[in-house]
Amino acid sequence: MLKKLLLLLCFSLILISCKKDCYTAPEKVVFEFVNSSGENLIQNGNLTTYSIMRKTGQDSYTSVELTQTDDYKVILKNVGSFNGTQEYRFTAAPNIFFFSIKSSNVTTDCDGYQIDEINFEDVVTTKESGYYRIVLD
Template sequence: MKKIFLFLLPLLFFTACGDDCYNAPQPIAFKFVDVNDENLITNGTLTTFSIQDENNVGVQLTRTSDDMVILENVGAYNGTKNYKFYSGVKVFDFSIQSSEFKGGCDGFQINKLTFTGVGIDVKDENGYYKIIFQ
C-alpha cells in the first residue's frame, strides 16, 4: 500500500500543475481629476459613466474606496481593441493593445494604452492612469 501511495503522489503532483495555469492581464485603473488635481468622483462632478468596447459591449467597472475605477476583464486578447468612455462631463476614446505570452503559465499582457479625445490629458502614474479633464 505504501509503495502504491508513493507512486501515485508524484503522478498527482505533476498532473495537477498542467493546463489549469493561466495569467490574466494586469488590471487597469483610472483616476479622474480636474486641472487642480481634485478627484471628480469624490467631489461629485462625475457621478455616472460607462465604457463600451468597439462592439458596443459594456465593460464591467469597479469603483475603489479611493474613488478610482478599475476596468474588469480587458486585455485578454491578441491585438488592439477600441473603447469609448461615456459621461455627462466628457466622452473620449482609448485603445488597448495586448498580446499573448507563453511561459510557465500562458496568458495575456497589456502592452499599450492609447487615449484620444478633446479636453483630456493622461498621465501614467504608478499603478493607474490619471485622466485630467480640462
C-alpha cells in the same frame, strides 16, 4: 507490438499532462478622473454617471464592467484578455474620449495575456504608479 504502442501512448499522455496548468491574467486597468486642479471628480461629486464601452463592430459597443475603489478610482473589469488591439469609448456628459488597449500572449510557460500599451485620444492622461490619471474639464 501492442504493448509497445500502449506504453508509448501512456508515456505521451504523462508528458502532455505534465505541462503547467496555469493562467496569467492581464494586469488591472485602473483610472482616476481628475480636474485640471488635480481634484478627484468622483470624490468631489462632479462625476456621478459615466460608462466605458468596448467597440464590437462598425458602430456597436458593449458595456465594460466597472468597479469603484475606496480611493475613488475605477477598475475596468475583463479588459486585456485578447491578442491584438481593442477600442473603447468613455462617456460622461459632456466628456467623451476614446482609447485603445493593445494586448498580446504572455511569453511564459503559462497561458494568458499581457497589456502592452494603452493609447488615449483627445484627453490629457498621465501614467502613474498602478493607474492612469485622466484630466476631464
